[in-house]
Ligand code: SF4
Ligand code: SF4
Ligand code: SF4
């Protein structure tokens with residue numbers, strides 16, 4: 065570790081307040097009324113920051129809001145044109161710099177699934193891309209994996225720096241802040257003091273130790289082919305998915321699910337075109353104008369969720385679309401376990417007869 | 418537990434499948450199980466962590482089931498059995514196609530309360546339950562926690578822990594925690610001033626993701642893929658993220674459960690952001706009780722009050 069800074073526990077609020085002067089700073093924080101409920105919230109002084117707890121919903125909404133205005137429109141009556149009115153469009157927007165502070169490595173890595181889809185083209189998404197370019201991720205080296213976590217099984221791990229601009233490493237009395245990218249270094253410099261050699265040594269030990277940990281069994285990254293072979297095996301999908309309720313929870317808490325719908329929400333002559341989260345677990349997602357639905361039940365819908373993440377996406381972009389954060393497993397009302405489904409893909413047919 | 422296995426094994430030849438619970442990815446999370454062979458039965462578990470209400474699956478599974486003449490076995494807690502009752506009342510489930518195993522219920526665990534009560538946060542390797550105590554084992558050792566301390570809200574107000582409408586009851590009846598209907602949580606919200614109440618719900622509902630888990634987990638939300646919350650024609654709600662639309666959805670959801678909600682609390686249990694959405698429906702249940710002396714799902718022969726019209730009714 066060449067360059068590193070130290071931030072004492074007691075200085076955290078002050079440091080976050082400092083960062084907030086130039087950027088929107090998002091941190092895991094709990095609600096006053098519900099101490100157990102940790103979500104990413106925009107920092108303001110006095111907020112109960114919870115670096116010790118895993119956030120319930122991912123940091124996805126920071127760059128990909130649940131509902132965002134793409135443009136505003138107004139209709140103006142004008143009888144000189146055939147339509148009888150003119151439409152004025154306004155897509156002006158300001159993009160503030162964003163810092164996501166204290167997310168876990170999986171949260172930062174989740175955006176690596178968004179990036180190729182939204183920023184690389186052929187259809188570059190300006191809304192996401194502009195925000196993404198101005199976002200810095202500071203992730204916490206993770207020491208409290210629970211039974212739902214499986215980041216190592218998707219090629220990541222609890223100390224993974226990929227997708228992060230800087231790492232927070234818990235040490236005695238605070239954190240050592242280690243820059244990963246230049247952007248990370250620029251962000252950290254003003255908020256920490258240079259770490260002492262023994263703090264750097266302690267941080268390196270933590271990094272090494274956590275880096276050796278394996279969270280989640282086996283590897284789920286090479287099952288694209290097995291999925292295709294399983295595609296038409298109703299017994300397999302029923303065995304795993306009969307219990308699914310076909311709600312949108314797993315996709316909404318997921319840091320890598322990026323599907324959306326676009327709707328016009330108008331009142332009178334004014335309105336907005338809105339992009340909001342949608343999900344392959346919903347019936348309307350594939351409902352065709354004729355009334356036909358090619359994914360008529362939860363079985364086809366969940367199969368798509370698995371296929372998209374572990375087969376179609378890897379085939380197109382060379383990586384699985386899952387960061388192993390475990391949220392879909394942890395919060396599913398009926399504990400559907402995507403790991404178990406994916407792991408069983410290549411298993412013997414008889415097991416599900 | 419042994420009784421449950423033995424009982425179902427003896428009957429299995431006459432059953433198409435058995436719906437129960439099995440250990441999930443961690444012993445803390447039993448998950449619904451659809452057991453289709455005799456060997457599968459050994460996976461069944463039953464303890465205070467078996468939270469999901471299995472009656473939610475019945476209309477769908479009966480619709481898809483082949484006509485083999487065999488029955489579908491299902492394990493139901495007290496509150497689950499009331500949901501079954503309501504489904505039978507409304508004609509969504511043919512009772513005679515089911516074999517209902519009623520399990521007197523000691524109450525279920527609120528996972529958040531349990532996480533707070535535990536000293537260790539390490540993954541759980543084993544769970545057992547005896548004499549009102551949960552023994553929870555992880556690499557940090559075994560902790561004993563009183564069930565009463567970590568009980569789900571729905572169970573604190575439960576008057577029907579002993580299943581209704583069952584073919585067989587396995588286990589000794591348990592004394593209900595309440596003998597009279599309890600609406601103290603609704604009272605607490607109603608005691609707020611109008612402004613406080615508005616602020617309360619605005620804050621709670623601002624967290625709603627519109628994931629619709631509350632709707633899909635509800636055994637009585639029978640519209641399934643035809644819900645107006647997602648309908649664009651006609652358009653009832655917009656896709657905006659504000660409290661307005663969320664509130665509208667929840668009000669409609671609650672009103673559609675008026676005189677139908679069986680107070681199983683699943684909507685609230687499954688909400689990932691901890692919104693006490695069952696309170697809306699409890700309010701409806703209270704009105705049904707006060708107005709018609711009616712408790713949904715307790716009498717399969719009764720006609721739900723909003724599905725009939727009686728000109729002699731007064732006060733409505
Ligand atoms: S897997 Fe779980 S969270 Fe996802 S749709 Fe099914 S029930 Fe809902
Ligand atoms: S699929 Fe599940 S484990 Fe994978 S990134 Fe999404 S929520 Fe996390
Ligand atoms: S509400 Fe009653 S029957 Fe239902 S889980 Fe709680 S104690 Fe059991």
Ligand code: SF4
Nearest residue numbers: 625626628629631688
């Ligand atoms: S489960 Fe919770 S977050 Fe999801 S729609 Fe219902 S109230 Fe909203």
